[in-house]
Amino acid sequence: MPDSVTLVSLSGYGDTMEETRVVVIGAGISGLTAARRLAQSGCEAVVLEARDRVGGRTLNHTFEDGTVVEMGGQWVGPTQDRVLALLDEIGLGTFPTYNDGMDLLVARSSQTRPKKVKGQRMMMAPQVLIDLGVAQQRLHRMARTVPLMEPWTAARAAEWDGQTAESWLRRNVRTRVARDFLRLMVTSVFSCEATDVSLLHLLFYCHSGGLWDRLLGTANGAQQDRIMGGSQSLSIRMAETIDVRLASPVRRVDHDDTGVTVHHDGAGGKIRAQALVSALPPMLTGRIGWNPGLGGQREQLTQNVPMGAVIKTMTVYDEPWWRADELSGQAFSLVDPVSVVFDNSPPDSSRGVLLAFIEGRAARDLGPIPMHERREVVTRQLQRFFGDRALRSIDYVEQDWCQEEWSGGCYSGRMTPGVWTQLGPALRQPIGRLHWAGTETADVWNGYFDGAVRAGERAATEVAVMLGIESDA
Amino acid sequence: MPDSVTLVSLSGYGDTMEETRVVVIGAGISGLTAARRLAQSGCEAVVLEARDRVGGRTLNHTFEDGTVVEMGGQWVGPTQDRVLALLDEIGLGTFPTYNDGMDLLVARSSQTRPKKVKGQRMMMAPQVLIDLGVAQQRLHRMARTVPLMEPWTAARAAEWDGQTAESWLRRNVRTRVARDFLRLMVTSVFSCEATDVSLLHLLFYCHSGGLWDRLLGTANGAQQDRIMGGSQSLSIRMAETIDVRLASPVRRVDHDDTGVTVHHDGAGGKIRAQALVSALPPMLTGRIGWNPGLGGQREQLTQNVPMGAVIKTMTVYDEPWWRADELSGQAFSLVDPVSVVFDNSPPDSSRGVLLAFIEGRAARDLGPIPMHERREVVTRQLQRFFGDRALRSIDYVEQDWCQEEWSGGCYSGRMTPGVWTQLGPALRQPIGRLHWAGTETADVWNGYFDGAVRAGERAATEVAVMLGIESDA
Numbered sequence: 001m002p003d004s005v006t007l008v009s010l011s012g013y014g015d016t017m018e019e020t021r022v023v024v025i026g027a028g029i030s031g032l033t034a035a036r037r038l039a040q041s042g043c044e045a046v047v048l049e050a051r052d053r054v055g056g057r058t059l060n061h062t063f064e065d066g067t068v069v070e071m072g073g074q075w076v077g078p079t080q081d082r083v084l085a086l087l088d089e090i091g092l093g094t095f096p097t098y099n100d101g102m103d104l105l106v107a108r109s110s111q112t113r114p115k116k117v118k119g120q121r122m123m124m125a126p127q128v129l130i131d132l133g134v135a136q137q138r139l140h141r142m143a144r145t146v147p148l149m150e151p152w153t154a155a156r157a158a159e160w161d162g163q164t165a166e167s168w169l170r171r172n173v174r175t176r177v178a179r180d181f182l183r184l185m186v187t188s189v190f191s192c193e194a195t196d197v198s199l200l201h202l203l204f205y206c207h208s209g210g211l212w213d214r215l216l217g218t219a220n221g222a223q224q225d226r227i228m229g230g231s232q233s234l235s236i237r238m239a240e241t242i243d244v245r246l247a248s249p250v251r252r253v254d255h256d257d258t259g260v261t262v263h264h265d266g267a268g269g270k271i272r273a274q275a276l277v278s279a280l281p282p283m284l285t286g287r288i289g290w291n292p293g294l295g296g297q298r299e300q301l302t303q304n305v306p307m308g309a310v311i312k313t314m315t316v317y318d319e320p321w322w323r324a325d326e327l328s329g330q331a332f333s334l335v336d337p338v339s340v341v342f343d344n345s346p347p348d349s350s351r352g353v354l355l356a357f358i359e360g361r362a363a364r365d366l367g368p369i370p371m372h373e374r375r376e377v378v379t380r381q382l383q384r385f386f387g388d389r390a391l392r393s394i395d396y397v398e399q400d401w402c403q404e405e406w407s408g409g410c411y412s413g414r415m416t417p418g419v420w421t422q423l424g425p426a427l428r429q430p431i432g433r434l435h436w437a438g439t440e441t442a443d444v445w446n447g448y449f450d451g452a453v454r455a456g457e458r459a460a461t462e463v464a465v466m467l468g469i470e471s472d473a
Numbered sequence: 474m475p476d477s478v479t480l481v482s483l484s485g486y487g488d489t490m491e492e493t494r495v496v497v498i499g500a501g502i503s504g505l506t507a508a509r510r511l512a513q514s515g516c517e518a519v520v521l522e523a524r525d526r527v528g529g530r531t532l533n534h535t536f537e538d539g540t541v542v543e544m545g546g547q548w549v550g551p552t553q554d555r556v557l558a559l560l561d562e563i564g565l566g567t568f569p570t571y572n573d574g575m576d577l578l579v580a581r582s583s584q585t586r587p588k589k590v591k592g593q594r595m596m597m598a599p600q601v602l603i604d605l606g607v608a609q610q611r612l613h614r615m616a617r618t619v620p621l622m623e624p625w626t627a628a629r630a631a632e633w634d635g636q637t638a639e640s641w642l643r644r645n646v647r648t649r650v651a652r653d654f655l656r657l658m659v660t661s662v663f664s665c666e667a668t669d670v671s672l673l674h675l676l677f678y679c680h681s682g683g684l685w686d687r688l689l690g691t692a693n694g695a696q697q698d699r700i701m702g703g704s705q706s707l708s709i710r711m712a713e714t715i716d717v718r719l720a721s722p723v724r725r726v727d728h729d730d731t732g733v734t735v736h737h738d739g740a741g742g743k744i745r746a747q748a749l750v751s752a753l754p755p756m757l758t759g760r761i762g763w764n765p766g767l768g769g770q771r772e773q774l775t776q777n778v779p780m781g782a783v784i785k786t787m788t789v790y791d792e793p794w795w796r797a798d799e800l801s802g803q804a805f806s807l808v809d810p811v812s813v814v815f816d817n818s819p820p821d822s823s824r825g826v827l828l829a830f831i832e833g834r835a836a837r838d839l840g841p842i843p844m845h846e847r848r849e850v851v852t853r854q855l856q857r858f859f860g861d862r863a864l865r866s867i868d869y870v871e872q873d874w875c876q877e878e879w880s881g882g883c884y885s886g887r888m889t890p891g892v893w894t895q896l897g898p899a900l901r902q903p904i905g906r907l908h909w910a911g912t913e914t915a916d917v918w919n920g921y922f923d924g925a926v927r928a929g930e931r932a933a934t935e936v937a938v939m940l941g942i943e944s945d946a
Contacts, residue, residue, distance in 0.1 A: 162639040162668040164890045170635070195635040195891035251724075283776055287760045295876040296840040303756055303881060304889075306776035361895050367769040403768040408776060416777075416889045417637045418668035422834050 020046045020243075022463055023262045023273040025250050025288075028056020029449055030437045031279030032238040033086065033456030034463075039242065041460070043469050046271060047242055048264050050249035050406040054239045056279075057410050058449075060230035061314070061397050067346045068230040069314045069353055071399035073411060073449060074344075075231075077217075077224035079210055080450035082457065083234075087227065090237045094225040098343040099218045101323065104331035104385050107177050114331065114385050124177065131178040136212055138172065143206040148443040151204040152424040161200035161421040168199045180334035188340050189215055189447070190414050191308030191359040201415035208446040218330065222448065223342070231449070249406070252289040253434070260433055274467055277459045279437040279452075281413040282427070283307055284406070294434075297426035304419045305440065307409025309363040309402050313338075313356045313378050316395035320345045320352035322386050329354060331385040337362035338381035354382055354390075367400055374398065412447040413440045428458075433466070435459045493519045493716075495936055496735045496746040498723050498761075501529020502922055503910045504752030505711040506559065506929030507936075512715065514933070514942050519744060520715055521737050523722035523879040527712045529752075530883050533703035534787070534870050540819045541703040542787045542826055544872035546884060546922060547817075548704075550690075550697035552683055553923035555930065556707075560700065563710045567698040571816040572691045574796065577804035577858050580650050587804065587858050597650065604651040609685055611645065616679040621916040624677040625897040634673035634894040641672045653807035661813050662688055662920075663887050664781030664832040674888035681919040691803065695921065696815070704922070722879070725762040726907075733906055747940055750932045752910040752925075754886040755900070756780055757879070767907075770899035777892045778913065780882025782836040782875050786811075786829045786851050789868035793818045793825035795859050802827060804858040810835035811854035827855055827863075840873055847871065885920040886913045901931075906939070908932045 022038055024031045027049035035045040053059075059071040076083055076094060087094065104114035107124065115123045124132070146154045154160065165186050173179045186194040186202060209215045215222050227233060248266025253276065255261075260276045263269065278285050286302025293299065320343060322329050329343025337358060344355035356378050358366055366374055375396045382390035401410035428441050437459035442451030463469075495511055497504045500522035508518040526532075532544040549556055549567060560567065577587035580597065588596045597605070619627045627633065638659050646652045659667040659675065682688045688695050700706060721739025726749065728734075733749045736742065751758050759775025766772065793816060795802050802816025810831060817828035829851050831839055839847055848869045855863035874883035901914050910932035915924030936942075 162643070163637055164635060164640070166635040166890070167637070167640045193891050193895070195894075196889075289878075293876060293878045296873075297837055299875060299881065300779070300782060300837060303779035306773070309773060364770055364773060364895050400769075402773060403766060405762075405766045408772065416669075417639070418666050421668075422666070422837050 017272050018268050019272045020044050022275045024277045026279035027054040027244050030452035030456040033453045034277045034437050034460045035242045037460035041469050047244040048248045049246050052247045055232040055235040058232040060232040067351045070231045075223045077222040082453040083450040093228040095347040097218050101326040101328040103328050106333040109335045128175045128177045131175045135173045140211050143203040146204045146207050152421045157421050161198050163199050164195050165197050165199050165202045166194035187360045191310040193360045198415050198417040200420050254291045275433045275463045277435045277437050297423050301423045301426045305413035308411050310410050311358040311363045311400040313398040315354045315393045317352035435462050490745050491741050492745045493517050495748045497750045499752035500527040500717050503925035503929040506926045507750045507910050507933045508715045510933035516942050520717040521721045522719050525720045528705040528708040531705040533705040540824045543704045548696045550695040555926040556923040566701040568820045574799040574801040576801050579806040582808045601648045601650045604648045608646045616676040619677045619680050625894045630894050634671050636672050637668050638670050638672050638675045639667035660833045664783040666833045670887050671890040673893050727764045748906045748936045750908045750910050770896050774896045774899045778886035781884050783883050784831040784836045784873040786871040788827045788866045790825035908935050
């Protein structure tokens with residue numbers, strides 16, 4: 001290892017080094033779940049968190065009047081069994097995303113007024129509907145053949161992983177509106193453009209989350225419910241019974257057959273443990289100095305799973321006035337940078353909140369401008385959807401996840417072409433005493449809260465087996 | 474910046490901090506060139522290097538008998554004017570890559586003996602030759618329309634950047650052998666698969682280096698000449714007159730309007746300067762803690778320019794015996810993991826050295842196996858090309874660049890689909906007092922020594938202008 005360098009130790013010689021059984025890196029949902037399951041098996045675990053808060057890619061914002069909105073991930077839905085079980089276990093309730101009334105759709109730049117739709121497809125020209133229907137059926141058929149644990153073993157994996165989702169759309173979808181509609185679907189699940197993701201990853205992801213309607217749906221879909229008190233509460237509650245060290249970014253991990261020594265910036269500076277669970281996205285694991293280096297496929301993986309780009313905005317009104325017009329607050333544009341809107345008002349409807357996403361290229365383009373200009377872009381778009389009443393907002397907050405050093409982007413890491421088929425096995429494969437959690441490593445509901453929980457539970461089980469711990473989980 | 478964390482200072486308060494005019498990160502060809510040009514303009518510069526050697530992605534290996542081989546980048550060729558000028562300036566000579574006699578080609582798995590070819594194309598079936606010729610002409614025509622400074626402004630940039638090189642090959646090349654041949658070309662210039670790179674990047678790269686024949690050629694091409702004493706000598710010589718600090722990996726950079734403070738692991742621990750030049754590949758710049766964070770497009774760029782994967786091997790014989798059979802030592806296989814071989818014997822021919830590349834997927838697959846098994850794979854392949862005499866080697870050395878923490882892979886970083894068109898402007902754009910060099914930022918001969926020199930010279934000029942230094946370079 002000619003490249004390894006000994007860091008200056010932050011603590012002098014002769015200090016007693018802190019010891020624990022397992023160190024978990026990252027106090028998001030996945031890391032905290034891993035630590036919780038280990039603790040429930042009687043296994044001591046310490047969670048090291050870079051930020052001065054828990055929750056990772058979830059973050060509550062509380063307005064002066066007490067209204068809570070979710071600035072990061074926020075929804076749960078049917079078949080997300082592990083996160084729903086965890087919410088039950090912790091005693092956190094959910095409430096339905098507001099979904100009554102019609103949605104709005106802008107499909108063409110030339111369209112002066114949005115169309116009222118439901119199910120996001122009605123009122124399109126028949127040839128567009130047929131085009132979309134055929135494309136979705138084909139994607140479903142393809143997705144079902146992708147094994148969730150080993151996507152690279154799909155019969156047509158080489159072909160699908162050799163192209164972008166965009167390439168498939170261009171070849172297989174004939175009408176412009178249907179193509180734009182499918183592009184918006186890709187952008188809204190990955191917060192990247194269809195050009196930026198492997199077709200195989202899109203198919204895997206659809207299969208992992210239960211196909212399009214479930215991924216994209218509100219009622220009976222992945223956007224069905226919100227968590228009482230805001231989604232960050234899940235992590236905050238879990239952290240109450242876990243030894244979490246905030247403001248302790250991990251800089252280096254020494255590891256060998258006998259254990260791991262984790263060097264961090266928090267108090268004490270280092271911890272010795274028998275095993276380690278990293279609950280970071282693959283990209284961020286590449287920014288830790290592993291000694292010895294992880295090398296080869298694992299190192300390459302950290303370079304090839306970039307994070308999505310999203311700015312989440314909340315525009316606040318004195319009431320959810322669109323509901324009186326029998327509008328759901330859900331609005332979609334195939335042609336504008338602010339392309340997806342939801343009613344994100346509190347459950348008591350004491351305020352009206354419109355959640356508007358800026359995703360993919362739009363997030364990259366609008367990220368550098370000042371906040372007041374971005375608010376103006378969002379407000380104009382809400383006006384385009386909902387009329388002039390949208391101009392009379394009383395507050396605005398936003399979160400640009402691309403600026404977050406300890407996430408590197410949201411919602412999650414994605415596979416670019418060639419990655420699943422060349423580096424897929426490195427995603428979950430432990431390296432000695434190092435184990436990998438995080439929603440990016442999940443087979444089911446990859447990229448969602450549920451995937452984060454499943455990945456944390458899987459990693460905890462791996463560690464328990466390795467350390468010979470009897471689990472009662 | 475809720476995510477920023479104050480590191481524990483390695484030196485106590487009250488220390489005098491070292492100061493210089495410019496800090497350069499990385500003592501490869503690009504960083505050393507930048508420092509050299511600055512010094513020649515009378516501007517003090519300190520180069521911080523993570524490794525305990527200079528040269529970056531160049532590395533000499535000297536056998537016991539004094540024979541030197543290049544374990545990293547090694548060639549220079551016509552039109553690489555800036556690196557040729559630098560070699561002249563430093564007084565380093567070149568010598569021609571051995572190129573007499575016939576090359577060998579294995580085009581199909583079923584082929585029992587390699588075909589003798591010259592120019593790499595003869596003796597193929599007419600339909601393959603026509604297919605290849607048409608494809609290359611089309612690629613040339615497309616490549617010429619890609620502006621080197623701003624590839625994203627090409628008229629068809631969106632279309633080309635939305636697909637992989639593999640997608641284009643599948644749609645536009647009809648014969649299997651021609652497709653495999655073009656795939657090998659992609660792999661041999663990018664050390665990745667055609668699935669792993671944007672078509673727009675392939676076109677940019679061809680244009681940047683002067684089109685296929687120049688990129689791939691030996692005589693009159695990018696592989697024409699080698700550097701006397703090994704290619705690392707270029708960096709070693711430059712470093713003789715530059716203040717280079719080895720074993721000083723940079724961990725954090727504080728930067729604002731007044732200057733930069735660079736925190737590193739070497740003696741002193743930190744240096745204050747008026748400007749900084751990073752000569753690292755974009756991926757590695759993402760592993761430094763920038764304070765404040767670079768955010769947005771620059772941060773995203775660091776996640777989206779993965780490094781190539783290559784293991785370079787040298788098999789040594791008592792003499793270059795293949796020359797007696799009128800073989801050049803150059804051999805190519807479209808179907809084997811060891812796919813490209815060159816005669817890399819020393820200029821006095823006192824030894825025979827066959828350089829065999831393991832690139833892309835093959836490097837990822839063969840990296841994890843023990844060295845003696847990998848040597849066996851290489852030896853069998855040389856036997857397949859050159860006959861049983863290839864079994865009687867006297868030595869073997871190899872370098873797996875995927876294992877190198879301070880490179881992260883070789884030859885260089887590549888653009889995956891969607892990156893040029895969304896993040897291209899962030900590649901060279903200075904951020905305050907931070908400037909970006911490295912061959913990945915070059916317009917001409919991007920990815921080569923010449924690009925590294927050009928990028929270093931450009932960054933030095935930028936800094937000189939910013940600091941108001943009169944340049945005599």
